[in-house]
Amino acid sequence: MNLRVRPWLDRIDPYRPGKPATSGDGSLASNESPIGASRSVLAAISRAAHRVHRYPDPLADELRDELAVRHGVTPDQVLVGNGSDELIYLLALAYLARDGRAVCADPAYRIDEISAHVVDAHLTKVPLLDWRHDLFAMGEVGADIAYVVNPHNPTGTVRSRAEIEAFTAAGGAGLVVVDEAYIDFADDPVELTAVPLVAGGRVAVLRTFSKLYGLAGMRIGYLVADPTVVETLRKIRAPFSVSSLAQAAALAALRDSAFSEEARRYSIAGREALSRMFEEAGYAVVPSQANFVLVEATDEQELVARLEAAGVSVRPGSSLGVPGTVRVSVPSDAGRELVARSLGVDSDAVTAMVERA
Ligand SMILES: *Cc1c(COP(=O)(O)O)cnc(C)c1O
Numbered sequence: 001m002n003l004r005v006r007p008w009l010d011r012i013d014p015y016r017p018g019k020p021a022t023s024g025d026g027s028l029a030s031n032e033s034p035i036g037a038s039r040s041v042l043a044a045i046s047r048a049a050h051r052v053h054r055y056p057d058p059l060a061d062e063l064r065d066e067l068a069v070r071h072g073v074t075p076d077q078v079l080v081g082n083g084s085d086e087l088i089y090l091l092a093l094a095y096l097a098r099d100g101r102a103v104c105a106d107p108a109y110r111i112d113e114i115s116a117h118v119v120d121a122h123l124t125k126v127p128l129l130d131w132r133h134d135l136f137a138m139g140e141v142g143a144d145i146a147y148v149v150n151p152h153n154p155t156g157t158v159r160s161r162a163e164i165e166a167f168t169a170a171g172g173a174g175l176v177v178v179d180e181a182y183i184d185f186a187d188d189p190v191e192l193t194a195v196p197l198v199a200g201g202r203v204a205v206l207r208t209f210s211k212l213y214g215l216a217g218m219r220i221g222y223l224v225a226d227p228t229v230v231e232t233l234r235k236i237r238a239p240f241s242v243s244s245l246a247q248a249a250a251l252a253a254l255r256d257s258a259f260s261e262e263a264r265r266y267s268i269a270g271r272e273a274l275s276r277m278f279e280e281a282g283y284a285v286v287p288s289q290a291n292f293v294l295v296e297a298t299d300e301q302e303l304v305a306r307l308e309a310a311g312v313s314v315r316p317g318s319s320l321g322v323p324g325t326v327r328v329s330v331p332s333d334a335g336r337e338l339v340a341r342s343l344g345v346d347s348d349a350v351t352a353m354v355e356r357a
Helices: 007-011 039-049 061-071 083-096 110-118 135-141 161-169 195-200 227-236 244-255 257-280 300-309 333-343 347-356
Strands: 078-081 101-106 122-127 143-149 173-179 203-208 221-224 284-286 292-296 325-329
Touching (some): 007 110, 039 244, 061 221, 061 244, 083 101, 083 143, 083 173, 083 203, 083 227, 101 135, 110 122, 135 161, 135 173, 221 227, 257 333, 300 325, 300 333
Parallel strands (some): 101 122, 101 143, 143 173
16 A cells, blocks of 8 residues: 555745744743743652653643633633644634635644644635734634734734624624734733633634743643633543643643732833834834834844844744745843844843833
């Protein structure tokens, strides 16, 4: 017998991860936390290491209960996954496999796009309007799943909860998947989140521990959705996909609110300083509510090369579906110096300007 790869898999343009720079401070390609994880998280991981010969709790019940309380939902509305990426794949398997229809923005979050192609779904990409999701045009598609990344990656722009509610009510999609990976960096996360819409049954919200909590390497995220959605995904998931170390880390991260508040403040201040620096150097920057900024650069390659020469790795827009731009993650203080040097701007002056504002 000849071994044959399923023909629709040819449509997949493989994911290309951001390149790390030679220094951690210069690695601004993957929106990782500039201040890492809290010490209490590292201690929790060490304690959990003593039990790694045991299988993890399949559903991460302790974490799930705590997340349910925090979001004002019931535990059967929460599913923890191996990063939100695993949950995106499960949603595609459950609701898009064999001829399902999905709609997302163009540019899209690459995993939404790839997972739809993996299960042989029809995917429609709808161009952004003023850098934001064109919800009206997305509704016209009539999809099983509509992906709304809010704030969006790679633009950092948002749609309000009222806009998402109206989109859902208009019935243009069976399930609206709102990916809130960056919501902690938004102006008002409580006002913005779509979690209150979950009760209507047509909205699923994705969250991750990879960004604010600095746990990208642990692989843990979760979904808040109708119990029927959670039940379906439970049925098809790999039972032990979330490691015991990841579960312990996430619980400790949630409980260290002083640290997460600090991470939020640091990232927002750093984002403003980063935006000002690029503006000082003559670039336009898309106003961001995330932990990165999208910089408009007619000569994308030139800017990428200039930053690279200073030891800074970023994400070229053409690899994210937005040629003519460069996406830069919020750096640490040391990383900001590297960026300032490569742009020829005075980092202290910019920081002082942001502090005065
Ligand atoms: C970073 C990111 C995530 C996080 O994915 P994990 O698998 O939880 O690390 C999810 N969605 C978007 C849009 C992201 O940019």
